Amino acid sequence: MNDRPEDTTEEAPRDSLFRAPPLAEQERMVEALLFASAEPMSVAEMAARMPHGCDPAEAVQLLRRRYEGRGVTVARVGDAWAIRTAADLGYLMARETVETRKLSRAAIETLAIIAYHQPVTRAEIEEIRGVSVSRGTVDQLIELGWLRFGRRRMTVGRPVTYVVTQGFLDHFGLESARDLPGLKELREAGLLESRPPGEDAPDLPEDETGELFEDEQEPGDEDEV
Amino acid sequence: MNDRPEDTTEEAPRDSLFRAPPLAEQERMVEALLFASAEPMSVAEMAARMPHGCDPAEAVQLLRRRYEGRGVTVARVGDAWAIRTAADLGYLMARETVETRKLSRAAIETLAIIAYHQPVTRAEIEEIRGVSVSRGTVDQLIELGWLRFGRRRMTVGRPVTYVVTQGFLDHFGLESARDLPGLKELREAGLLESRPPGEDAPDLPEDETGELFEDEQEPGDEDEV
Amino acid sequence: MPTFSMGTVMADTPVPANDAQDWDAVASRRAEEALVVDVDGFEGPLDLLLNLARTQKVDLRQISILALTEQYLAFIEKARAMRLELAADYLVMAAWLAYLKSRLLLPPEPGEEGPSAEDLAAHLAYQLERLAAMRDCAARLMGRDRLGQDRFVRGMPESISTARRVVYTAGLIDLLQAYARVRTRDDFRPYAMDRESVFTMEQALDRLRPLIGSAAEWTDLMSFLPQGWETDPKRRRSATAANFAAALELTKAGKVELRQSETFAPIQLKRRD
Numbered sequence: 001m002n003d004r005p006e007d008t009t010e011e012a013p014r015d016s017l018f019r020a021p022p023l024a025e026q027e028r029m030v031e032a033l034l035f036a037s038a039e040p041m042s043v044a045e046m047a048a049r050m051p052h053g054c055d056p057a058e059a060v061q062l063l064r065r066r067y068e069g070r071g072v073t074v075a076r077v078g079d080a081w082a083i084r085t086a087a088d089l090g091y092l093m094a095r096e097t098v099e100t101r102k103l104s105r106a107a108i109e110t111l112a113i114i115a116y117h118q119p120v121t122r123a124e125i126e127e128i129r130g131v132s133v134s135r136g137t138v139d140q141l142i143e144l145g146w147l148r149f150g151r152r153r154m155t156v157g158r159p160v161t162y163v164v165t166q167g168f169l170d171h172f173g174l175e176s177a178r179d180l181p182g183l184k185e186l187r188e189a190g191l192l193e194s195r196p197p198g199e200d201a202p203d204l205p206e207d208e209t210g211e212l213f214e215d216e217q218e219p220g221d222e223d224e225v
Numbered sequence: 226m227n228d229r230p231e232d233t234t235e236e237a238p239r240d241s242l243f244r245a246p247p248l249a250e251q252e253r254m255v256e257a258l259l260f261a262s263a264e265p266m267s268v269a270e271m272a273a274r275m276p277h278g279c280d281p282a283e284a285v286q287l288l289r290r291r292y293e294g295r296g297v298t299v300a301r302v303g304d305a306w307a308i309r310t311a312a313d314l315g316y317l318m319a320r321e322t323v324e325t326r327k328l329s330r331a332a333i334e335t336l337a338i339i340a341y342h343q344p345v346t347r348a349e350i351e352e353i354r355g356v357s358v359s360r361g362t363v364d365q366l367i368e369l370g371w372l373r374f375g376r377r378r379m380t381v382g383r384p385v386t387y388v389v390t391q392g393f394l395d396h397f398g399l400e401s402a403r404d405l406p407g408l409k410e411l412r413e414a415g416l417l418e419s420r421p422p423g424e425d426a427p428d429l430p431e432d433e434t435g436e437l438f439e440d441e442q443e444p445g446d447e448d449e450v
Numbered sequence: 451m452p453t454f455s456m457g458t459v460m461a462d463t464p465v466p467a468n469d470a471q472d473w474d475a476v477a478s479r480r481a482e483e484a485l486v487v488d489v490d491g492f493e494g495p496l497d498l499l500l501n502l503a504r505t506q507k508v509d510l511r512q513i514s515i516l517a518l519t520e521q522y523l524a525f526i527e528k529a530r531a532m533r534l535e536l537a538a539d540y541l542v543m544a545a546w547l548a549y550l551k552s553r554l555l556l557p558p559e560p561g562e563e564g565p566s567a568e569d570l571a572a573h574l575a576y577q578l579e580r581l582a583a584m585r586d587c588a589a590r591l592m593g594r595d596r597l598g599q600d601r602f603v604r605g606m607p608e609s610i611s612t613a614r615r616v617v618y619t620a621g622l623i624d625l626l627q628a629y630a631r632v633r634t635r636d637d638f639r640p641y642a643m644d645r646e647s648v649f650t651m652e653q654a655l656d657r658l659r660p661l662i663g664s665a666a667e668w669t670d671l672m673s674f675l676p677q678g679w680e681t682d683p684k685r686r687r688s689a690t691a692a693n694f695a696a697a698l699e700l701t702k703a704g705k706v707e708l709r710q711s712e713t714f715a716p717i718q719l720k721r722r723d
Binding site for chain 2: 493496597598602
């Protein structure tokens with residue numbers, strides 16, 4: 001690192017008393033400064049910290065070349081310099097954690113009704129469930145890609161209908177919604193719950209209890225949510 | 226960068242679906258991660274962010290060699306890694322230093338005793354210093370992130386023990402507690418025992434002798450640091 | 451605490467060193483310092499002993515404990531003569547050293563129990579050596595290239611974030627069961643009738659919702675028990691629990707407030723406006 005030719009000082013004869021460190025050493029200094037600084041640093045700021053006679057402008061160019069293609073780069077920020085993550089590696093900094101959550105009872109029931117009765121209107125779903133269906137539940141199911149709007153029903157008010165999607169079929173491993181077993185088959189398969197409604201409420205995970213207010217309201221209160 | 230030989234995937238047949246990026250690319254990733262983080266990062270943390278099949282442990286070794294003699298260095302801190310400025314360039318940044326709270330002599334000595342004798346109980350620290358340890362001393366060291374509680378000693382009263390932390394290693398530039406200066410000499414001189422070498426200390430209560438075998442480790446063996 | 455001169459007793463002088471750097475510097479300056487001692491500058495009797503031991507100008511392993519004992523006792527005497535208040539542990543140490551001195555000077559009594567005077571002296575010498583070693587270690591530690599002083603961390607750390615993505619799990623069985631549940635709700639209603647002593651939370655909710663409108667003032671939750679459920683203990687218990695759970699739900703929904711002045715005191719409910 002001290003292999004810089006002797007002539008460096010000749011370039012700055014006025015500083016002969018304070019011989020500047022070799023350029024390679026200046027590059028090290030700039031590297032440390034840019035690394036540790038909390039703000040981008042101008043050449044003047046670097047010079048103020050470096051020994052007399054240093055040329056941070058040249059050192060920063062050396063450093064910049066050294067970091068070409070590396071995991072970080074020496075970037076120009078206005079008239080200052082900063083070390084930044086290489087753009088192509090930004091994704092490493094933002095890790096995604098996947099959290100699995102159970103679908104709320106309201107959502108799964110709504111989904112089931114739509115799967116069995118599609119195309120089905122909101123009023124019909126509410127009639128079957130005996131409670132209103134909140135916009136949030138439908139939105140969530142649409143966002144999950146399991147629900148979409150079908151054609152409007154040709155009745156008074158032309159209400160929208162809901163149908164399940166291919167994504168729904170894929171997720172639940174179904175060829176088509178018609179393959180869903182009927183009530184009789186469900187009973188035979190032991191899938192009918194033998195508990196009266198309401199009793200299973202205490203078993204529900206915490207966040208599902210809230211649904212009583214968010215979701216299951218008497219039809220008519222619906223839009224207050 | 227893509228000159229990785231074809232047979233690499235054969236080495237890890239279970240990962241054949243997810244071919245790891247070339248090692249040079251992994252080195253870039255580790256570089257970006259370590260530059261981005263102010264805290265030391267463990268190999269496991271890096272691996273969690275890097276693509277499947279990466280080997281950050283090997284990549285970090287490459288990176289460490291690359292930065293030898295540079296303005297910043299790749300430092301091992303316990304079982305983690307961090308980039309820190311080279312110690313010889315500290316004077317450049319010194320003005321950035323926020324005046325840290327001054328440590329009392331009691332705190333410094335207590336810290337040294339814990340580092341060299343860990344895991345160590347309060348009573349043992351007091352024995353060595355010949356004075357009681359004030360609560361403020363330990364609190365201050367814990368607040369600095371240099372101390373934490375180790376396992377309780379399996380003796381009467383099950384006293385808590387103190388051990389030093391990763392933050393301690395980072396602060397004092399130690400790769401591990403084994404690298405404490407003079408540790409080997411002290412051990413050889415018998416100065417890390419609770420009594421002079423060869424002395425039986427017949428006046429000690431019986432249950433304290435067992436502890437030497439059950440729980441106490443030499444500082445160098447402390448893997449938790 | 452006053453400072454005072456120790457005359458010839460002290461050849462080098464401990465200085466109250468309250469921080470690392472001063473302390474480091476002190477080590478080198480010590481020899482030239484004036485012979486002024488601040489008792490507060492000592493970190494206990496062992497520290498004082500160690501400083502006295504250093505005046506013997508020998509390796510701590512060759513220290514004369516007898517001479518050290520005399521030095522310590524002389525120090526304490528002097529301090530007392532100057533009417534300095536000494537902490538109890540200095541006096542305890544003085545007493546112990548006086549005992550040790552007599553044991554070292556007198557021939558051992560036959561049949562004497564416990565460790566010999568030489569063992570005690572050796573242990574004291576060991577303690578001093580160990581303390582000196584730890585001092586040295588502390589100085590070496592503080593003299594290392596320290597973070598924030600000689601070595602620096604990244605000044606512009608990037609946020610390394612961990613985003614949370616929620617994946618909903620729902621299997622076919624969940625779907626089928628949900629449908630079955632919805633479609634067979636009516637079938638089950640008669641079963642609920644069998645459990646005549648059970649008041650469910652949903653029932654309590656249905657009952658409370660219209661009632662809370664009138665609870666503009668704090669009202670005892672127990673007053674909301676349905677008729678016919680107040681006397682029979684079994685029914686009362688169930689209705690109380692259901693009412694309480696329902697009240698919590700209503701509180702969570704922001705419809706009512708609950709309060710209880712102390713443990714076991716009546717729980718009171720008020721409408722939230």
